Amino acid sequence: MTKLRAAECRLFIQAVTEKAEEMGVPVSIAVVGPEGHLIALERMDEAGWITPETSIAKAFTMAAFRSMSPRFQDGLVTQHWLRERNPQLAVNAAVFTGGKVFISGGAAPVFRGNEMVGAYGISGGTSDQDEVMGQYARQKTGWRHTPERDDTPQEVKDHINTIYDKVGLGQRKL
Numbered sequence: 001m002t003k004l005r006a007a008e009c010r011l012f013i014q015a016v017t018e019k020a021e022e023m024g025v026p027v028s029i030a031v032v033g034p035e036g037h038l039i040a041l042e043r044m045d046e047a048g049w050i051t052p053e054t055s056i057a058k059a060f061t062m063a064a065f066r067s068m069s070p071r072f073q074d075g076l077v078t079q080h081w082l083r084e085r086n087p088q089l090a091v092n093a094a095v096f097t098g099g100k101v102f103i104s105g106g107a108a109p110v111f112r113g114n115e116m117v118g119a120y121g122i123s124g125g126t127s128d129q130d131e132v133m134g135q136y137a138r139q140k141t142g143w144r145h146t147p148e149r150d151d152t153p154q155e156v157k158d159h160i161n162t163i164y165d166k167v168g169l170g171q172r173k174l
Contacts, residue, residue: 004033004110004118008141009040015137016122017044027124027133030055034116036063036100044124051123057102058121064101066109066116074108074131074145080163106130108138108145
């Protein structure tokens with residue numbers, strides 16, 4: 001089993017911070033291992049006081065939900081899937097985990113090869129802004145939010161692509 005190391009998490013955090021400064025949006029960034037335990041956390045100066053906890057919860061949620069199903073590619077897909085299918089599940093999951101579940105954009109799993117090695121959460125901007133920062137940092141650090149070998153069933157891909165279309169992310173396709 002490969003592990004995310006704190007040093008590489010710091011590089012990801014630096015990339016998010018770089019984009020956040022460019023956008024003028026102070027954020028907090030959390031990275032967790034595949035089981036949802038915190039590896040790294042940073043709160044930028046001027047980021048909202050609750051953003052560290054929110055970023056941790058987003059990262060935890062992505063680790064938990066992605067380990068359950070290939071449907072949960074990122075926070076936006078997870079948010080809209082639950083809204084469409086079972087909105088009460090998100091509330092119940094938050095209660096069951098002592099408030100650790102928070103579903104929003106700006107969060108995604110992290111893969112090395114076909115293994116999920118962790119997840120990240122970004123909080124402080126809108127869901128779309130947090131998502132842009134995460135995409136930028138993934139590109140800069142080479143982190144993948146999907147497995148290298150995609151064995152996602154076609155019906156799941158079609159469903160995710162439909163969600164992307166519904167939320168205005170039609171340019172993203174699986």
